[in-house]
Amino acid sequence: MSAISVGQAVVLGVVEGVTEFLPVSSTGHLKIAEGLMGIPVDDKSVVAFSAVIQVGAIAAVLVYFFKDIVRIMSAWFRGLANREERYHHDYKFAWWVIFATIPIVVVGLAAKPFIEGPLGSLWVVAGSLIVGSGVMWCADQMGRHKRGEDDTSFKDAMLVGSSQILALLFPGFSRSGATMSTALILDLDRVAATRLSFFLGLPALTGAGIYELKDALGASVGAVPLAVGTVVSFVVAYASIAWLLKFVAKHSFNAFVVYRILVGLLLFGLLGTGVLSS
Numbered sequence: 621m622s623a624i625s626v627g628q629a630v631v632l633g634v635v636e637g638v639t640e641f642l643p644v645s646s647t648g649h650l651k652i653a654e655g656l657m658g659i660p661v662d663d664k665s666v667v668a669f670s671a672v673i674q675v676g677a678i679a680a681v682l683v684y685f686f687k688d689i690v691r692i693m694s695a696w697f698r699g700l701a702n703r704e705e706r707y708h709h710d711y712k713f714a715w716w717v718i719f720a721t722i723p724i725v726v727v728g729l730a731a732k733p734f735i736e737g738p739l740g741s742l743w744v745v746a747g748s749l750i751v752g753s754g755v756m757w758c759a760d761q762m763g764r765h766k767r768g769e770d771d772t773s774f775k776d777a778m779l780v781g782s783s784q785i786l787a788l789l790f791p792g793f794s795r796s797g798a799t800m801s802t803a804l805i806l807d808l809d810r811v812a813a814t815r816l817s818f819f820l821g822l823p824a825l826t827g828a829g830i831y832e833l834k835d836a837l838g839a840s841v842g843a844v845p846l847a848v849g850t851v852v853s854f855v856v857a858y859a860s861i862a863w864l865l866k867f868v869a870k871h872s873f874n875a876f877v878v879y880r881i882l883v884g885l886l887l888f889g890l891l892g893t894g895v896l897s898s
Contacts, residue, residue, distance in 0.1 A: 623666055628657050629845035630852050633673055637856025640677040640825075641818065641864060643756060643797035643876050644883070648745040651791065652887060655742065655896045667736055672846060675829035676853030681818050684861050688819075709770060713819075716774050720781025721823040727785050728828070739789055742891055742898045748792030749884035753877045756801045760873045763804035769812040776806050781820045792884070795821060800873070810868040818861070 624632070635653045639646040650670045659666055682689060695710030705711055728735070738744075783802040787795035796817050803813030890896040 623663055624659060624669060624842075624845045624849075626845050626848050628659060629673075629849035631657065632670070633676065633849040633852025634856050636670070636673050636849070637677055637680070637853040637858075638860050640674060640853070640857055641681075641796050641821075641861055643794050643800050643873065644880055645745070645749060645752070645787070645792045645794035645797065646674070646677075647787070648749055648792035648794070648883070648887075651740070651742055651745055652883075652890075652896070664736070667740070669846060669849065671831075672829045673849040673853045674825045676850035676855075677857035678822060678825050678829070679854045680857035680861060681822060684858060685815075685818065692819075712774070713772070713777070716772075716777035717781075717819055717823060719774075720777045720820055721827075723778075723782045724784045724788055724824050725827065728788055728824075731789060735788060735791075740791060742887060742896060744790060745792035746884045746887040746891065748790040749794075749880045749887070752786075752790075752793040752797050752801075753880040753884070756797050756873055756880075757877045759801035759804040760877075764807045765804070765809040767806070767808045767812065769808075769815055772808070772812070772816060776803070776808070776816070777820065779806065780816055784820070784824060794880075795825075797876070797880075804873075810873070811865065814865060814868050 632650060632653055635649050636646055639649045647670065654660075654666065654670075692710045692714050695705065695708050696714035699705040699708065699711035699714075731739075780799050780802045783798040784795050786798040787793045799817040799820060800810075800813045803816050804810070808816065887896070891898055
């Protein structure tokens with residue numbers, strides 16, 4: 621029998637789609653949802669399921685930013701063949717995304733046993749939600765929001781890309797939260813920080829989903845729940861992306877900060893009273 625039913629896959633797909641690109645930690649929310657539904661969060665195939673349905677959210681980014689991605693990739697291919705094209709910002713940006721992905725890949729492979737073991741505890745998730753909230757609030761206050769997307773540099777990309785490691789090691793910190801906070805500290809405006817977070821997440825999340833596919837299709841999770849969760853994640857994530865870009869254009873990240881603190885405190889309460897097992 622599958623460790624995840626089709627109905628549960630729908631719920632987890634919704635959770636993934638809503639939270640993957642919001643700075644609230646999709647991993648943390650998925651672990652909480654799995655725990656509340658009685659799904660064994662430490663099951664290897666369940667951990668892999670969570671990684672694979674991220675591909676649905678990534679597909680939403682590919683569709684939503686299709687024109688931008690085609691423009692950047694076209695510039696990259698032109699630059700490979702034409703030296704003059706290599707001075708174009710889009711060509712350089714494509715390389716920056718590639719280089720900025722290397723740190724999280726190296727750490728992810730090296731620390732995999734710890735990520736799937738002690739670092740996957742819900743106690744870590746709760747603490748990371750609250751600590752990450754403080755980092756996000758400070759970043760939003762410190763940042764001068766004066767630089768746009770065209771002002772990004774190789775240094776920006778490497779620092780923002782490397783910050784994804786925080787979310788990898790401390791689920792609950794939030795990949796989006798870490799990357800957006802770093803971008804804000806570097807004085808990028810909120811929209812530029814959000815878009816940069818999307819682009820830098822594409823290779824890492826896609827690679828993680830493909831890498832974990834074999835485990836997700838193991839004995840404990842069936843192909844149907846996996847497909848359902850991925851499709852639902854895609855649909856919901858597309859709507860979430862559109863909403864987030866409109867929101868950050870006019871608002872600060874304070875609402876996310878407050879929400880994360882409340883969820884972290886709630887999770888501590890559920891763990892402390894035994895409602896959830898770590």
